Amino acid sequence: MELPEAKVNFIVGLSNGESLMEGEGILAKIAGELSPWHKLENYLQEKDLSIKSLSLISKTEVGNRHYHLPNEKGKFGGEVPIGYRCFRRGAIDGLMSEQSYELYTCAEAIYQDYKVQLYVSEIDPDKCWVNIVTNTNGE
């Protein structure tokens, strides 16, 4: 089963003021190269930078959608995250049934004791939801 190309992409604001978008510039998706997120990780390490904001963007039939996590501006008193991550979460049913899938792009704001996860559906990017999960700090 081939899942469709992701329609929801991340945009990061970096500690040097730079703004980078998945699929563009140094974060281009190129066959055989690292994925855009892993390219970003390498870039941050090489330049000794950090992520200061993380948003998701999708282009839908009714216009662009922007989904924002809390950032250093602390809008409306929002707590400032200590880190960010973006990933995709897939679920595929099969074997005992016809195959079907779910696919989401998730932007994650990391705090000391918990994480805020903003999921946007890749099947219908107009739909999103938020989870709050415990930060186990890798344990």
Place this chain on the structure above:
Amino acid sequence: MALTQVWQLQGATPTTIDATDYIQFSDGTFDNPITVSSYNDGTHVRSSGGADDSSANTPNNVKYIASGTADWGDGTEACNAMLDSEATLKIAISETSSITVTDISFYAYDGTTTTNAPTGMTVQAFEQGDAAWTQIHGSASALSVTDSSTPATDHYFYIALSASPTSVGVKSANKVRIEFTYQ
């Protein structure tokens, strides 16, 4: 190309389980039912039209014996003695760019609610290298599959799967699900 996921029933020749195919557990003969409370002596790929797609491929069959033992054709052995090639399933997750695949869970459910156990059957699984079976009944009892944390375009996972009916009848409402994170 975007992300692709391919399930194969392994054997002398692998059989790809296409989107409309089912995996069928039998008493050893295609389309023959398993006696209630017994485990599978045959594993096949059944097309949506009812054909045995794996008939020419000598498909693997891994049978639950006890918590830490299984039979994949050589008699009862410890689960952790199973080789990649002896597992029931080879699952491939691929992308054109190099990704990591983590937080992988594998479980069966009733086909409606992922936290529910499958109906009318017991489903067991283990990943190659595991010491024991996991009864994969619902998302809270999922088999946790080892992360593939080195970026690559292709990631492979080898899983043994065995099933036993707890009542008479076809159990086609149930589903098996794999969930994973990639980036």
